[in-house]
Structure formats: structure tokens, C-alpha cells
Amino acid sequence: MTLVMVVDDDQDLLEQLGIVLTGEGFDVDLVARGDEVIEVFRNNPPDLVLLDVMLPGIDGIEVCRLIRLESMVPIVMLSAKGDTQDVVLGLEAGADDYMVKPFKHTSELIARIKTRLRRTNVGSLGKLNLADLAMDLVAHQITRQGKAIQLTRLEFELLVALAKEPGRVFSRDELLSEVWGYQHSTDTRLVNVHVQRLRAKIEKDPENPLIVVTVRGVGYKAGATGAS
Amino acid sequence: MSSTRRTRLRNSLAVKVIFSTVVLSLVLFGIVGSALYNKFSDGILNVKLDSSIAETRSAVFNAQYRFSFVGNSKQAVIGSIVKDIVANSATISATVNGREIALLRSGGLAQGKIDYQSTSNLVDPTVIPKELRNRVRKSLGTEWALTTITYASGNRIPGLAVGQTITIPTVGRYEMYLIFSLVNQNATLDLVRTYLLIAGIFLLFLIGLITWLVVRQVVKPVQDAARIAEKFTTGDFDQRMPIENNDEIASLGTSFNDMASSLQTQILRLENLSLVQQRFVSDVSHELRTPLTTLRMASDVVHSARNNFDPSVARSAELLAAQIDRFDRLLEDLLEVSRFDAGVAVLESAKFDISELIERCIADLSLVAKERGAEIDFSSTGHAVIIEADSRRVERILRNLINNAIEYSDSKPVQVKIVESQGTIAVGVRDHGIGLEAEAAFRVFDRFWRADPSRARVRGGTGLGLSIALEDARLHNGELEAWGRPGKGAHFVLTLPREAGQQIESRLIRLEPLDYYSTES
Numbered sequence: 138m139t140l141v142m143v144v145d146d147d148q149d150l151l152e153q154l155g156i157v158l159t160g161e162g163f164d165v166d167l168v169a170r171g172d173e174v175i176e177v178f179r180n181n182p183p184d185l186v187l188l189d190v191m192l193p194g195i196d197g198i199e200v201c202r203l204i205r206l207e208s209m210v211p212i213v214m215l216s217a218k219g220d221t222q223d224v225v226l227g228l229e230a231g232a233d234d235y236m237v238k239p240f241k242h243t244s245e246l247i248a249r250i251k252t253r254l255r256r257t258n259v260g261s262l263g264k265l266n267l268a269d270l271a272m273d274l275v276a277h278q279i280t281r282q283g284k285a286i287q288l289t290r291l292e293f294e295l296l297v298a299l300a301k302e303p304g305r306v307f308s309r310d311e312l313l314s315e316v317w318g319y320q321h322s323t324d325t326r327l328v329n330v331h332v333q334r335l336r337a338k339i340e341k342d343p344e345n346p347l348i349v350v351t352v353r354g355v356g357y358k359a360g361a362t363g364a365s
Numbered sequence: 366m367s368s369t370r371r372t373r374l375r376n377s378l379a380v381k382v383i384f385s386t387v388v389l390s391l392v393l394f395g396i397v398g399s400a401l402y403n404k405f406s407d408g409i410l411n412v413k414l415d416s417s418i419a420e421t422r423s424a425v426f427n428a429q430y431r432f433s434f435v436g437n438s439k440q441a442v443i444g445s446i447v448k449d450i451v452a453n454s455a456t457i458s459a460t461v462n463g464r465e466i467a468l469l470r471s472g473g474l475a476q477g478k479i480d481y482q483s484t485s486n487l488v489d490p491t492v493i494p495k496e497l498r499n500r501v502r503k504s505l506g507t508e509w510a511l512t513t514i515t516y517a518s519g520n521r522i523p524g525l526a527v528g529q530t531i532t533i534p535t536v537g538r539y540e541m542y543l544i545f546s547l548v549n550q551n552a553t554l555d556l557v558r559t560y561l562l563i564a565g566i567f568l569l570f571l572i573g574l575i576t577w578l579v580v581r582q583v584v585k586p587v588q589d590a591a592r593i594a595e596k597f598t599t600g601d602f603d604q605r606m607p608i609e610n611n612d613e614i615a616s617l618g619t620s621f622n623d624m625a626s627s628l629q630t631q632i633l634r635l636e637n638l639s640l641v642q643q644r645f646v647s648d649v650s651h652e653l654r655t656p657l658t659t660l661r662m663a664s665d666v667v668h669s670a671r672n673n674f675d676p677s678v679a680r681s682a683e684l685l686a687a688q689i690d691r692f693d694r695l696l697e698d699l700l701e702v703s704r705f706d707a708g709v710a711v712l713e714s715a716k717f718d719i720s721e722l723i724e725r726c727i728a729d730l731s732l733v734a735k736e737r738g739a740e741i742d743f744s745s746t747g748h749a750v751i752i753e754a755d756s757r758r759v760e761r762i763l764r765n766l767i768n769n770a771i772e773y774s775d776s777k778p779v780q781v782k783i784v785e786s787q788g789t790i791a792v793g794v795r796d797h798g799i800g801l802e803a804e805a806a807f808r809v810f811d812r813f814w815r816a817d818p819s820r821a822r823v824r825g826g827t828g829l830g831l832s833i834a835l836e837d838a839r840l841h842n843g844e845l846e847a848w849g850r851p852g853k854g855a856h857f858v859l860t861l862p863r864e865a866g867q868q869i870e871s872r873l874i875r876l877e878p879l880d881y882y883s884t885e886s
Contacts, residue, residue, distance in 0.1 A: 150659040157662050217654040239658040239693055243665040325715075354716065 139254060142166040142183035144174055144200065145215065146192050154187070161247050171195035175203055182208065185254055188232070189215045190223055198230045205231035209289040211253040228330040233291040234317060235327075252318035253291070267300040267359055268348050270339060279339075291316065292335045299349060299359040308356040332357060378587070379580045386576040387569060394565045405557050409550050413525060418507050421527040421543045424450075424466075425507075428531055428541060435534050440479050443533060447481045450541075463546050465514060467493055471502055471530065471538040478536050487517035493526050493542050501528040501540050514544055523547040586614040590621055602629040646703040650696055657696065661689050691827075698829035702812065705836045712840055714865035717756050718749040719790060720783055726763045727781065730771060738776035739796075741767070750785050753865045758837040762845065763792065765830045766857045770796040772826075773855065784873040791860045791873035795880075801849035809847050810835040834859075842868050848876045856881075 141163045145151045148169060155165045168177050172194030178186075186204060190197040201212055214227040214235040224235055233253060240246045265272040271280045277293060279286045288296065298315045299307060307315070309325040317327060332351075336343040350360040428450045435442055451466050467484040484490055497510035507529045514524040528542035589606065596604045605625060606618035668686045671679040704710045727734075727741050734741050752759070770779040775798035784791045801809065808814050813828040831847075838845040843861035856878045860869050 147655045147659070150655055150662075153659045153662045157666065160666070217651050238654045239661050239696075241693075243662045 138162075138164045139185070140164045140166060140181065140183040141185050141187060141250065142168060142174075142178065143187045144168045144171070144192065144197070145187075145189040146170070147189075157243055157247070158250075163250075169193075171197065171200045174200050178204060178208070183210060185250060186210055186212045187215060187250070188212055189217075190227060191217065198226050201227060201230040201232050205289075209287060211290055213249060213253060225326060225330060228327065229334075231289070231334075233289060233331075248318065265297065265300050267296070267303070270348065272297065272300065281339075286338055288335070288338060292331060292338065295331055295335055296339070296349070296359075299357060303359045306352045306355050306358045312356065328357075379577065379584050382580045383573055383576045387573050390569055390572045394569065398561045398565055402554075402558055402561060406554050409553055410525075410547075413545065413547065413550055414509060414527075417525055417527050417543065417545045418509065420464075420545075421507050421529060421541075424543055425529045425531055425541050432532070432534055440535070443535065444479065444481065447483065447533070451483050451485050465524075465544040465546075467526075467542040467544060468531075469493065469498070469540045469542065470536075471540055481533055481536060481539065488544065489515045489517065491515070492524070492544060493528065493540075497526055497528060497542075498540060501530060501542075502538075504530075511547075512544070514546065523551050583614070586618070590617065594621070597625055597628075602632060643703055643707045646699065647707065650700040650703060653696055657689070657693060661693070664689050695827045695829075698827045698833060701833050702829055702836075705833075705840075710836070710840055712755045712865060713757070714753050714755055716751055716753045719752045719754075719759065719792070720745050720748075720750040722756065722760055723763055723781060723783065723792065726760065726767055730764070730767055733768065734771045734779070737771050737774060739771045739774035740778040741771070742778055742780050744780070744782040746783060746785060750783060750790060752790050752861060752863055754841055754861060755837075758840065759861070762834040762837050762859055763794075765834045766792075766794040766859065769830070770794050770798075770855070770857070773800075774798040777854070782874070785863070786870065786873055788863050788867060789860060789870045789873055790863055791858060793856060793858045793874040793878075795854065795856045795878055797854035800851050800854045801847075802851060803849065806847040806849050806855075809849075810845070841865070844869060844872075846876050848878070850881065853881055854878075 139162075141158055143151060143154045143158070143165055145154065146169055151167050151169060155167050158165050166177055166181060166183060168174055171192035174188075174195075188197050188201060192200065195203070197214060201214065204210065204212060211234075212232045214224075214232040215238055216223050216227065216235055217238045227235055234249055236246060236249060263273070263275055265274060269281055270286075272293075273279070274297060277290070279288055279293065279296070295312065295316050298312065309328040312328050313319040313325070332349055333343075336346050336349055339348055340346045347360055350358055352358055428446075431446055431450070432443070435446065447468060451468060463486070465485045465488045467488060467490055468482060469490055470480065470482045482490070492512055492514050494510050494512055497508060497512075500508040500510075507527055509525060509527040512524050512526045514520075514522050523546070525545045525547055526542050527545070528540050531539050531541040533539050586606075593604045593606055602625070605622050608615045608618045608622070664682070664686045667682045671682040674682065701710075723743060724745070727743055731741070767779070767781065770781075774796045777797040780793075780795040782793050782795075784793075810831050812832045814832075815828070831845075835845045838859055838861065841861050843859065845860075846858050847855065848858075849855035856876060858872070858874045858876055860872060860874070862869050
């Protein structure tokens with residue numbers, strides 16, 4: 138069973154989220170305080186964390202940072218604010234996706250969770266090479282000269298999406314649809330923040346990226362490919 | 366603005382005070398100066414007069430004495446004495462300091478007598494005023510008068526004539542005049558006058574300067590007060606007048622500062638109040654979100670199980686879900702409005718094809734349009750129309766306009782058109798439905814405004830849509846305008862600058878639709 142950890146300070150919402158997620162076939166861990174998250178997380182590592190921003194104890198952004206220190210688990214932030222600043226802060230702290238309360242439909246939340254949990258459909262490709270990076274799509278691993286690089290699942294998928302068609306320029310909207318599963322969202326901040334984070338991990342000089350290259354006014358593409 | 370005001374202030378006070386002080390001083394100096402001058406000239410003249418009279422007396426006495434020894438001597442002797450007297454009494458030649466003598470006959474010239482009338486240095490005898498001669502003739506002593514000495518050479522100098530009668534043996538009464546030059550006295554007086562004038566001008570200048578300094582002492586604080594008040598008016602509420610002394614200016618300063626403090630407190634209180642209000646709206650909206658989320662999820666759970674309920678309970682579940690949607694939209698709009706009110710709404714501009722955006726909005730709304738029986742006709746330019754703007758906001762505006770047009774279309778076609786110029790892009794949305802009053806076209810953008818209070822709002826509408834659309838347009842430096850006539854439909858025109866931060870150059874779409882006039886005529 139897939140375990141989803143839900144962190145929210147509102148007891149009623151927490152209970153309701155528990156009911157809905159259980160109804161969808163998930164196991165749930167319900168946590169109401171920010172400072173309790175890490176302990177619960179270590180005792181019973183979840184497959185996904187649903188994390189509210191405003192929390193007693195430690196706020197959600199800090200909790201997100203703490204989780205990222207020890208795990209690459211998908212994190213979806215829940216925000217009652219939806220203001221640029223909070224969203225960007227959450228994404229920079231390591232969240233993969235965010236949802237603004239109230240959700241338009243419960244099904245939207247479920248869809249997001251499922252997207253974040255799905256395994257990339259690797260098809261016939263088992264392995265990919267991009268520049269000096271070797272990607273094992275089955276094992277979900279990436280190595281540079283034998284040394285493993287830790288990527289979150291989302292970062293991995295973002296990189297794979299670009300690497301599968303090297304040289305092709307992906308618009309931000311295309312990436313949102315490919316990686317995040319959005320139909321037509323114009324919130325390109327998600328893409329921008331995650332590209333930054335990905336570059337910080339795989340580029341030798343993140344200021345002058347060679348692997349994930351910006352195409353001005355259009356989007357991104359994978360550069361310097363040595364496909365096998 | 367401020368410099369002219371300051372000039373005006375200086376004009377009204379300093380210049381006025383200095384001007385009147387100088388004029389009054391001038392009058393005073395005139396009076397005092399001329400009195401002084403008169404005293405001087407009288408004094409100088411009197412000294413000269415006393416000595417002149419004494420000199421004349423002694424000269425006349427001497428002459429008379431010499432004549433008295435002559436007896437009835439020959440005319441030649443008398444003549445020589447006369448000549449001698451005239452020569453001795455006068456200075457040798459006509460000089461500025463000279464003294465002239467005139468011996469004038471009193472009566473007519475008797476038959477056979479020699480005329481001894483003579484003057485020194487060819488002085489014109491008419492120099493002696495007739496009036497003086499009359500007095501001399503009647504008097505036993507000396508008489509005097511001021512005159513001008515006229516030499517035969519034409520030289521004229523101021524003089525003093527002193528005369529007395531003298532009897533010349535055998536020929537009768539003559540008048541003997543000594544004419545003293547007043548050139549020296551006049552020169553002294555001129556000097557005095559010059560000094561008086563210079564002193565007067567100097568004093569006048571000093572008084573002007575002192576007045577200016579004094580006035581400045583008064584005016585400068587007033588100017589400062591004016592400047593500070595001006596700054597205060599422009600919103601710098603921390604401005605205060607410095608209070609250094611205990612004078613009237615200081616009390617003006619104290620009063621001003623008290624007023625400023627009181628105003629500042631009031632303004633801060635009001636600002637605070639409005640800030641609190643904005644915060645309140647924002648907080649309420651935020652606080653409502655969490656329970657609304659729970660409510661929605663609970664409603665979704667109930668809604669998805671509605672097939673197991675009684676029809677009435679099932680319908681209630683549907684209504685519940687619909688109302689939660691509506692509540693959600695209202696909350697969203699309220700939050701957006703509170704962002705505009707707080708001035709924290711920001712543009713996230715990027716380049717996109719607005720023509721494609723319109724097509725997408727129309728496609729999204731085609732289901733509603735079909736329901737209402739309204740056909741949407743989009744006359745595009747046929748190519749991409751790239752605009753640099755906040756696509757989320759532009760989409761919200763367009764969606765709102767097209768949705769409204771469909772709702773009020775009365776099942777008649779809705780026309781959407783786009784027109785572009787170098788720096789401006791305009792989108793017009795025209796419907797031919799129930800329309801609105803001409804005056805209402807200005808009010809449709811008011812929050813929660815209803816054309817007809819008894820008429821139902823667009824189903825699910827929040828009453829904030831157009832007001833948010835207008836704010837969105839203005840945030841782009843754009844404009845959103847409405848036109849309408851009852852039964853003739855409505856026309857909304859959105860005009861946006863092509864590049865973020867620019868201004869719109871012109872109105873590309875006429876607000877009054879052309880088809881309105883063509884159907885009228």
C-alpha cells in the first residue's frame with residue numbers, strides 16, 4: 138500500500154483529507170504539528186508528503202527543507218495563500234508541486250498525488266546518456282563517472298523528459314504537461330524553480346549551464362548530448 | 366511653484382516694509398535736511414552780513430570824512446577822491462572773493478554838475494536792486510539785499526549789496542554800495558548741502574539695509590513655516606518647525622507643530638483604519654479557505670455518493686456542491702479585490718499570442734454558448750498577435766467579457782474582434798442582447814453593481830468580475846470601456862499596450878458600435 142503523510146494544523150481538514158485519501162486506497166499518516174513531522178517521517182517513511190505551509194511548531198517551508206535533507210520523497214505543498222512569494226519559497230525549499238486551498242475539485246488533488254507517485258514510463262529505453270551523465274531509468278539512478286547524484290523523483294523526470302529527445306526545445310507549458318501532468322497551466326514558476334534546482338545538482342557551473350540549456354523566449358532543451 | 370510662492374511672500378512683506386520705511390525716511394530726511402541747511406545758510410550769511418555792514422559803515426564813514434574836508438573845492442579834487450574811494454574800496458580786479466563798490470546818484474543830474482556815478486571793475490550798476498535803493502534813500506543807516514553781481518564781461522556771481530547814503534559836496538546825495546561776493550559762502554553751503562545729501566543717501570541706504578535685516582528676521586521664519594507647511598501638505602507628515610526662542614514666531618511654530626501633530630495623528634489613525642480594514646478582508650478570505658477546503662471535500666464525498674440517496678437529498682448534495690463553487694469564486698474575487706486595494710497586485714508579464722488566447726477562451730465557453738443559443742463569431746487578424754502582458758489577468762478579462770456577452774446575448778450572435786497597431790492592441794466584445802442603459806455603462810464596473818436590483822445576476826456570478834477586469838486592465842496601463850443601449854446590446858472594448866510598461870497610443874476600436882447607427886437609420 139502507498140503511504141501518504143498528511144500534515145495540516147486544521148483538525149477537520151486533516152480528518153477529511155484522511156477520509157478522501159483512504160477512500161482512494163491510500164494509507165495515511167496524519168500529523169498536525171510541524172515539529173512532529175520528522176519523527177513520524179523517520180519511524181514510518183511515506184511515499185509522498187502532503188504539507189501545509191502554516192503549521193504550529195515549525196512552518197511548512199522549514200519542514201520541507203528538513204525532509205529534503207534526508208529524503209527525495211515527493212512533496213506537495215498545500216497553501217492557503219497562493220501568493221507568489223509563498224509558492225516560490227515552498228518550491229525553493231524542495232517541494233515538487235503545490236496546491237492552493239481550496240482545491241477546485243477533490244479529484245484534482247488526487248490526480249496530482251497520483252502523478253507524483255507514478256513511475257516514468259520508460260518504454261524500450263533502459264538507459265540514457267546525457268553529456269557525462271549516465272541515467273538508469275529502471276533503477277531511477279543517475280551517475281557521473283560512477284558517482285551517484287541524488288535527484289528527487291520530479292527532478293529525475295524533468296531531466297529524463299528533456300534527455301529522451303535531445304536537442305528538442307520544450308516550452309514551459311509542454312514541460313508542465315509532461316512532468317507535472319497539467320493540462321494548460323500558465324504557472325511557469327514551477328518549471329523555472331525546478332530547472333534551477335536541477336542545474337544546481339547536475340551542472341558543473343550552474344551559472345553557465347551546459348546540460349539543461351535555456352532557449353530564450355521559448356523554453357529549455359537538453360544540450361551537449363552523447364546519446365548511446 | 367514653491368519659488369513663486371516664496372517670491373510672492375517676499376513681495377507682500379519684505380518689499381512692502383522696506384519700501385514704506387525708505388519713503389518715510391526720505392520725507393523725514395527732507396524736512397530735517399532742509400531745516401538744517403536753512404540754519405546753516407542763515408548762520409553763514411549772518412556772519413557775512415554783520416561784517417559786511419560794519420565794513421560798509423566804516424567805508425562810508427571814511428568817504429564821508431574825506432568829503433567833509435573838501436568843502437567846496439574844485440570838482441577835480443572831488444573827482445579824484447571819488448576815484449580813490451572807489452579804487453580803495455574795491456579789490457583790484459574782478460575775482461570770486463572780490464568786493465565791488467558802486468557809487469550811485471540818488472536824484473537827477475542837475476544842470477552843469479559832474480556825474481560822479483561810478484562802479485568798480487565795470488560792474489553793472491543795475492546789480493543794485495531798485496527796492497534796495499529805495500530803502501537806502503529813505504534810511505539813515507545801512508540797508509542790504511542779496512543780488513547777483515554782473516560784470517561787464519558777463520560773469521555773474523552771487524553777492525550781497527550793502528548801501529548807505531553819502532553826500533558829496535557840491536553835487537548832492539549819492540548812495541554808496543559795497544557789493545560783497547558770496548562765492549565763498551555759497552561754496553561752503555554747497556559743500557554742506559552735498560554732505561547733507563550724501564549723509565542722507567547713506568543713512569537711507571543703511572535704514573533700508575537695517576529694515577531688510579529686521580524684516581528677514583520676521584519673514585524668514587514665516588518663509589520656513591510656509592515651506593514646512595508645503596512639505597507637510599505633500600505628505601511628509603514628520604515635518605515640524607524648529608522652535609529656538611520664545612518670541613511670537615516661536616508661538617506660531619508651536620501652534621503649527623501642535624496642528625501638525627494633531628493632523629498626523631488623525632491621518633495615521635485613518636491610514637491605520639483602512640489598513641486594518643484591508644488586512645481584515647485579506648485575513649477573512651484566508652481564514653475562510655481552510656474550512657472551505659474541508660467543506661468542498663466533504664461535499665465531493667457526499668456528491669459522489671448521491672445516487673444512493675433519496676432524490677431530495679441527492680439534489681441537495683448537488684446544490685451544496687454548486688454553492689460551494691460559487692462561494693469559492695466569491696472568495697477568490699474578494700481576495701483579488703483586496704490585493705488591488707492593498708496595492709500588492711503585481712504584473713507577471715510575458716510574451717504570448719493574444720489571438721490564440723481569445724480562441725481558447727471561446728473554445729472553453731463554447732458549451733455555455735451552445736446552451737444559451739449564442740453563436741460566437743471571432744474575426745481574427747489571421748496571424749499571431751504577440752503581446753507582452755500578464756496572461757493570467759488578460760485571460761481573466763477576456764473570459765469575463767465573453768462570458769457576460771453570452772449570458773446577456775438573448776440567443777443572438779456575439780462578435781469578438783481584435784485590432785492591432787504598432788504599440789496598441791484592442792479587443793472588442795459585442796452582443797446584441799438585452800443591453801443596458803447608457804448611464805449604466807459607467808457603473809457596470811462598480812463592485813456588486815446590478816443593472817436592475819430585481820433582476821437575477823448571471824448565474825454563479827460574483828458581482829466583482831467586471832470591477833476586477835477593469836483593475837486588471839488598468840494594471841497594464843490599459844483601458845476597459847463599456848457601451849450599451851436597452852435592447853440594442855452591449856459593447857466592451859479592452860485596449861492594452863503591446864509592451865508591458867508602455868502606454869496605449871490610441872483607441873483602435875470605436876466604443877459606439879457602427880452597427881448600432883446603421884440599424885438606427
